[in-house]
Amino acid sequence: MNILGIGIVFARGSGINCYENALREGWQHPAEVNVSQAKDRRSSVYQVDLDRVKDKNLWKRLRRADKFSKMAVLAAASAVTNSAVLDIDKKRLGVIVASAFGPQVTTFDFLDGLLDYGEANVSPTIFSNSVHNAATSYVAEVLGVHGPCLTITQFQFSFQTALLMARVWLDEGRCDYCLVGAVDQYGEVLGYIQNHKLSLAKDGRIKPFNFKPTYQVPGEGSVFFLVSRNKTANVFCEIEHICFGKNGEDNNVTADLNIIDADGTLADESAYLSAISPEIPTAAYAPLFGSLMIGSAFNCTAGALMLKNQVYYKNPVTDNPQGINLLQDQGSSGIERISCIRYNCNAEAAVIHLKCV
């Protein structure tokens, strides 16, 4: 399965070129937002500014959509444009949207309306956006997709599961192309949980290699891949394997680089150490987009860019108390394979193996 196009929306903007610039420029301090329930009322967040990334043509068709759906549609549309594949039969194009939390901000808005005004006076628009398949429906409607559509809401491995499903659809011939992506949104409830239950990065820096803990800076955004069995001149890379398991590794695959997630939800994320090899350099790009349960999608995007451009992007934050073999410098060489590794709270791993084409 090949990645033919990538669309992305994150705190620094939208589009694959914007993300590439972020990878080159490195870490930047996140924005500070007011959090009504926070201990100190201010919190660092990698938040998407929709006014900055909005697409006027798309926005006309998204008047009633919430931020969650808008981010998904923007990234999905951008992935199609980026692929430069012009002759996609929309009946043979599928959509799979992965999310850890779904449209939780809108769901809480709906519940607030229910409690404040009663069931007869809740907003029908807010209700329709609180439905978990809403973002997928918007993507399908705006892009004119008539193939299979699916939403996968799963706490830990939603993006990896979505990729597996895309592979199944392509293998069994349900579609020729699939838009597979991930989206999550920051909101007041998540802000409360993060402020009260997790280790927030007081200096605004996620430290992925600190492990105990990696510290949190909440983020939000969306990534979409246009994947297919076909290859084009613009192809980024191949998704060779998606493996789940206790250690997650496919023993037959040796990578040139391991990219690890850092969502900061555990006090101890040292399970990652078992997947890190002293011979293979390690990178983590969460400090660019935030602590996200769907961070693998953003890390895979970094991996795909590196394989396509044959350039390594240096680690944005290099605090390294464990002395692991970190990718230090931005440079280029023959990069053949990159593994994107994510662990859950049961020390189970999911690894996405990317291969140069």
Added chain:
Amino acid sequence: MSDNEAQELVEIRKKLKTMLVENLSLEDVNPDDIKADEPLFGEGLGLDSLDAVEIVVMLQRNFGLEVKDMNKGREIFYSIDTLAKYVYDHTKASPES
């Protein structure tokens, strides 16, 4: 109509325009650009049936007014003028609400 009443209607119109833009997420529409006598639905502002339901919810939440008869709703929701008059008449009729 007294000056007082006219002034109250002006205020209600202004409030309704702002509410419409905010609650219906009317991109690129400035509340001041909505003409008081232009149709809200169809060729005017271009609202649709789902917007009508949102306006029903908006009137209930902000003015405590219920519009249950959708046939009457057609007249009430015709324009900002008709909407403002309905709000004015019915909030005057039951000041406790």
